[in-house]
Amino acid sequence: MYTTGDKLLNVMKEEEIGIAELSRISGVPERTILDIMAGVKEPELGVMCKIAEGLGICVHELRADEESYAVSVPKDTLAKLIVVSEINNVELEELINCILEKGIEEHGFYV
Numbered sequence: 001m002y003t004t005g006d007k008l009l010n011v012m013k014e015e016e017i018g019i020a021e022l023s024r025i026s027g028v029p030e031r032t033i034l035d036i037m038a039g040v041k042e043p044e045l046g047v048m049c050k051i052a053e054g055l056g057i058c059v060h061e062l063r064a065d066e067e068s069y070a071v072s073v074p075k076d077t078l079a080k081l082i083v084v085s086e087i088n089n090v091e092l093e094e095l096i097n098c099i100l101e102k103g104i105e106e107h108g109f110y111v
Helices: 002-013 019-025 030-040 045-055 074-085 092-104
Strands: none
Touching: 002 045, 002 074, 019 030, 019 074, 030 045, 030 074, 045 074, 074 092
């Protein structure tokens, strides 16, 4: 079960495109892209079309799965984790596991 944000992040990693670059090539503001990646909101179709066109993919590749997450995470925390994982070129799941095992402050991530 993947959200639109999950799918977008995966495509961005495959294409080695950061948020700023995606914003530039799609015309979608960085904040909107971050909100999509963080799961703050599902984007409107027009926004998804711009992003898909910028990435050179079909918009359907970014459509969320029908199931949703069972655990809710505050949007600001998730957004920060996504940014930290992207900056450090670490999978989000790996970053979260590391934080859970060793603590937040040890890795320079402060909420």
